[in-house]
Amino acid sequence: DQQVKQNSPSLSVQEGRISILNCDYTNSMFDYFLWYKKYPAEGPTFLISISSIKDKNEDGRFTVFLNKSAKHLSLHIVPSQPGDSAVYFCAASDGGYALNFGKGTSLLVTP
């Protein structure tokens, strides 16, 4: 039973525009959320996280928004660059060590 859902398998965006990747979760006990980025033939790398006590966290071009009432979070990348082309995984924690991952969204940024 998938508790973290990324309903868009892929997304294509033009360079310079905003990329918005979405993530929904079903477990109300989740209180910490992370985004990982993965290039082909490499392991995932941590991108940004947010605690449930916040509704926004920024790190350079990357911003994560959390809407607890809707059980929804999104990752905004502004401006998008070709090097951002990768698979992005949303993950959630309910306070324990284990991370629940979504299936990932493949982002393609075209020049």
Place this chain on the structure above:
Amino acid sequence: NAGVTQTPKFQVLKTGQSMTLQCAQDMNHNSMYWYRQDPGMGLRLIYYSASEGTTDKGEVPNGYNVSRLNKREFSLRLESAAPSQTSVYFCASSENLDRNNEQFFGPGTRLTVL
């Protein structure tokens, strides 16, 4: 500083064969993890080790065993491989089990079981 390394990168097994996937980290991390990623799926935790000398089951432990050989190394063993174990396996490490500590991932081992 290599981070997390995994060997082999690729492996093909026949059903019933055994093998061990190796993982090592040079970041002096206490905690280590094994995940599998199947096509169209997110990563699922197989086993983890909170610290040297301890191991615990994750979400999908059946068919696997692990050994935390020392602080650096955490191996995953398939005693009798099955086609359902065809997957990409990722090892990860973190300073400790605190979820605020970033997990660093290795490049993965792509395993095919025929």
